[in-house]
């Protein structure tokens with residue numbers, strides 16, 4: 512096949528390749544019905560002249576938090592356009608006060624505010640006056656708000672949104688904040704305190720069966736019939752479930768499909784999936800490792816260097832603290848984070864103070880982590 516054949520070849524095993532894209536919004540979203548109902552109840556007062564309630568959505572990555580918000584907002588925008596304005600902001604992409612209020616501005620006025628020469632106060636004023644004049648409530652979903660923790664921007668943003676009514680009487684505003692890390696909950700509370708009175712909505716990790724059903728649904732929508740066997744789908748489900756990341760499973764389906772097409776096959780075979788596992792494993796590990804702070808990387812590197820089985824949390828602390836002075840509470844939070852990201856396993860030993868002692872074990876081969884752990888920059892002298 513030459514290049515033109517590859518590009519123009521129109522035989523494909525994908526019925527709709529878009530269902531494997533990261534921004535695809537699934538039609539079926541029954542598994543998160545109760546969380547969407549809770550969110551809908553928070554919006555309800557806003558439809559009758561009241562204030563929307565704040566929510567905090569908590570759950571590990573890829574448990575449907577973003578999707579639940581986007582689907583609810585889509586519905587609210589269709590059915591309640593006269594009463595509320597819903598704005599979704601990805602704080603990884605927009606992590607400054609100006610950036611976030613620009614998103615709100617754009618949703619309200621249909622275009623971005625001028626980037627230069629306009630003071631923030633004028634943009635803020637225009638937004639709030641519009642809410643006042645139209646008597647619409649504003650609800651802002653801030654996804655991955657951990658990106659707003661630096662320099663404590665977060666408290667200013669929460670303040671500007673939630674206290675707007677103090678300067679613009681009658682203006683009604685609310686926030687849906689999204690967090691995918693247990694440790695961040697603590698930082699959020701410390702930073703925004705009592706301004707943000709929010710009901711907690713939890714997104715638990717999917718069970719094996721739920722993971723299987725979601726992936727099966729994608730297979731049905733994305734591939735022509737019989738492209739992938741049930742055995743291979745189960746294999747992908749097991750891998751996805753063990754890694755606790757649904758995104759990985761959706762990616763594996765897409766990559767396996769591409770591998771089959773490269774072989775000009777109409778079916779995905781075991782080899783296609785195996786090859787996809789290899790690619791995704793190092794990509795996803797690198798992605799997780801990159802998301803760690805320098806201090807968390809140092810601790811993880813220390814654990815890989817020790818490479819001991821069943822070291823207790825207390826022993827590890829003692830040895831680590833000798834080289835890297837650290838408070839026990841901070842150390843404990845870092846360990847919880849590494850566990851949350853499934854880089855380590857911790858199991859209770861049943862002994863220790865209040866039976867709290869834990870064994871710490873790496874979930875990956877220590878060499879594999881070292882190979883993928885970015886080197887820390889040395890300080891120049």
Ligand SMILES: Nc1ncnc2c1ncn2[C@@H]1O[C@H](COP(=O)(O)OP(=O)(O)OP(=O)(O)O)[C@@H](O)[C@H]1O
Pocket residue numbers: 532533535536537539540541542543570571572573574575576577578579690691714725757758761
């Ligand atoms: N119940 C579900 N049904 C179908 N697809 C789902 C479901 N839950 C999640 N997904 C899919 O999994 C992927 C991740 O979902 P989403 O982005 O909503 O998760 P999240 O909890 O916001 O993740 P993060 O915290 O990493 O931002 C998306 O491709 C989404 O379509």
